[in-house]
Amino acid sequence: MKTSDFAYELPQELIAQTPIEKRDTSRLMTLDKRTGTWEHHHFYELPDFLRPGDCLILNDSRVLPARLLGQRLPGGGACEVLLLIDRGEKTWECLVRPGRKMKPGTKLSFGGGELTAEVTAELEGGNRLVRFDYEGIFLEVLEHLGKMPLPPYIKEELQDQERYQTVYSKVVGSAAAPTAGLHFTPELLEKIAQMGVGIGYVTLHVGLGTFRPVKEDNIEEHPMHSEFCTIPQETADLINRTKAGGGRCICVGTTSCRTLESWAGEDGHMEARAGWTNIFIYPGYRFKVLDALVTNFHLPESTLIMLVSALAGREHTLAAYEEAVKERYRFFSFGDAMFIH
Structure with missing residues (x-):
């Protein structure tokens, strides 16, 4: 078929x-x-x-409000991280953009430093392992900073x-x-x-x-x-x-x-x-x-x-x-x- x-x-x-x-x-x-x-x-x-x-x-x-918009450190270039799978130890498998500038060792900041992270590995297929650092409960931080990961065919911002x-x-x-x-x-x-x-x-x-x-x-x-x-x-x-x-x-x-x-x-x-x-x-x-x-x-x-x-x-x-x-x-x-x- x-x-x-x-x-x-x-x-x-x-x-x-x-x-x-x-x-x-x-x-x-x-x-x-x-x-x-x-x-x-x-x-x-x-x-x-x-x-x-x-x-x-x-x-x-x-x-999960799994779409995070932030900056790469130092320099402040924009980045986007989409959480896919919780791998434990504060580490998630993620999709990232821009991929060519998100090599292992890249440090990231979201919400003016309320949430920080480091890219720790690049996986086969292009996904990254990202380790996050935060105070409190991660889900509560995401509810505050994260956006809904809407499908690619939806162009409007969700109100x-x-x-x-x-x-x-x-x-x-x-x-x-x-x-x-x-x-x-x-x-x-x-x-x-x-x-x-x-x-x-x-x-x-x-x-x-x-x-x-x-x-x-x-x-x-x-x-x-x-x-x-x-x-x-x-x-x-x-x-x-x-x-x-x-x-x-x-x-x-x-x-x-x-x-x-x-x-x-x-x-x-x-x-x-x-x-x-x-x-x-x-x-x-x-x-x-x-x-x-x-x-x-x-x-x-x-x-x-x-x-x-x-x-x-x-x-x-x-x-x-x-x-x-x-x-x-x-x-x-x-x-x-x-x-x-």
Whole structure:
């Protein structure tokens, strides 16, 4: 299967640059995975498509304000550091700019010296190890000095950092938001729970690899990035009860989907697990536990549109995307949503 099989034409002006004013007023396309038929709705209508006895699984990862803007010392030249992975001992693996001026031994300052750092090593592939020095708790320093690491296709400055967090985000560690969840409000979640729909949480810390393009012509040759995920016992129990009772397991976002499918037994039985996953889902994959998916509209030729195509079929997916373009839906992280059932 070719990467080009998942291409589609998207006008630049349909890439959402800012969040919609009220989260759940975004549009919602429903897509029947069997017939390929779609309907146009709004996200606040999602409860109309849920049934008592279903369960909704959400990713409660919280985005780290991991983008630091500072100066190189001495001299004061500007620099940018993006935190990727905590390597312990106050050291993080980072993306840095300008790379050619950030050699090992380079000293850095952020927030007028509130946070200082030193580049300690250059890794294969160009990432750096950076050791930080600060007073107090690092996460609190980041909340004060860091900016949200918005995807490269968003050019606007984010006015309210919380709009790149889900309302249920809890466990800090993602480099990008699990964006399908951005549409939910506390009131909408409460309404869904009162219907008799079980709500469970998993944690998958989204890495920047989610934006990495598929460069191989043959998708099976793409090296999938790894991300850390956790399934608590109570969520595993909820899923098992739901399936035993004939309800549907509905994942919010490709991250929740990949977490469950990574650890589900062949018979769909879930157990509490934690670990790294590099599962790559594309057409031909047999879903073990997922029945339906809430998701955003994804980049052409991305691993995410391949996952959606595995669930709904490539032809159905591309036809729905063509309809979304025609109807001027908003695309990508701050864009509109689909419910594939």
